[in-house]
Amino acid sequence: EAGVTQSPTHLIKTRGQQATLRCSPISGHTSVYWYQQALGLGLQFLLWYDEGEERNRGNFPPRFSGRQFPNYSSELNVNALELEDSALYLCASPQGGASTDTQYFGPGTRLTVL
Amino acid sequence: GQQLNQSPQSMFIQEGEDVSMNCTSSSIFNTWLWYKQDPGEGPVLLIALYKAGELTSNGRLTAQFGITRKDSFLNISASIPSDVGIYFCAGQKGNTGKLIFGQGTTLQVKP
Numbered sequence: 553e554a555g556v557t558q559s560p561t562h563l564i565k566t567r568g569q570q571a572t573l574r575c576s577p578i579s580g581h582t583s584v585y586w587y588q589q590a591l592g593l594g595l596q597f598l599l600w601y602d603e604g605e606e607r608n609r610g611n612f613p614p615r616f617s618g619r620q621f622p623n624y625s626s627e628l629n630v631n632a633l634e635l636e637d638s639a640l641y642l643c644a645s646p647q648g649g650a651s652t653d654t655q656y657f658g659p660g661t662r663l664t665v666l
Numbered sequence: 667g668q669q670l671n672q673s674p675q676s677m678f679i680q681e682g683e684d685v686s687m688n689c690t691s692s693s694i695f696n697t698w699l700w701y702k703q704d705p706g707e708g709p710v711l712l713i714a715l716y717k718a719g720e721l722t723s724n725g726r727l728t729a730q731f732g733i734t735r736k737d738s739f740l741n742i743s744a745s746i747p748s749d750v751g752i753y754f755c756a757g758q759k760g761n762t763g764k765l766i767f768g769q770g771t772t773l774q775v776k777p
Contacts, residue, residue: 556708585763594669595709595754597764608763642708644765654699655765657708 556645556658564664565633573628573661575643583607583646584626585655586618590639598641601626630663638665672755672768679745680776687753687771688739695757698731698738699765703752712753713740745775 557576565571577584586598597610601620615631630637640660646653670689679685689698697716701709713724715731715738722729728741738757742749755768 558708583763585765587765594769595756595765595767597766600763602763610764640706654697654711654714656711657701660706660708662706 556643556656558641558643558658558661560661561659562662562664564666566666567633567635569633571630571633571637571663571665573630573641573643573663574625575628575658576625577643577645578647578656580624581645582624584620584624585644585646586626586628587642587644587657588612588639589642589660590636593639595642599628633665635665637663639663670755670757670766670768672771674771675769676772676774678774678776681745681747683745685742685745685749685773686739687755688737689755689757689768690737691757691766692736693759694735695759695766696735697758698729699756699758700727700729700738700740701754701756703754703770705751709754742773745773747775747777749773750775 559574583602585600587595589595599618600608604620618628620626642660643658644655670691672689699714700712703709713722713729718735719733720731726743752770752772754770756765
């Protein structure tokens, strides 16, 4: 069973541009969680998608958005990039199908905003 | 955003020593998790705790879910150089889906 995969590994953008990050959950699992790990701020919950719907959202501005596709893979979009958006973006997939199941993380996408 | 209080922030120990770190919160959690993160990689799950008072081991690692459901600790016995990394506690409550993380404990082991 494949684990959580993310792409790209690294992404470099300039201020004002848009970034798109991708995640594939554990095969057959319907939920995807996104987290931001910025330097000095720790891991912060961003978004939770399940069965194609946004189920919960962290304390982030609307320019952070995403979607989930019928195959349960997910995209995180960050519009109007700011310098402080530079971070490691992590995707997680629960072991089972429930929101309370243990979350397993992918390797992350390192976003650098210049 | 909300974070758990994790301590110590960093530790520098000799190979073979035991290590202890803990997390506390002002609110109750249903699940406590401990992850280890190496530089440039995603967190890897070490131990998951689901019941108050639960004590669980994974090799040289032992973790406990506090009776009050507001705290957890992780012990590492007989540390080795590959234990180096950042250890995070995480709590989950209800069915919000989100994990709330501690600030991390950076562990360095001197051979």
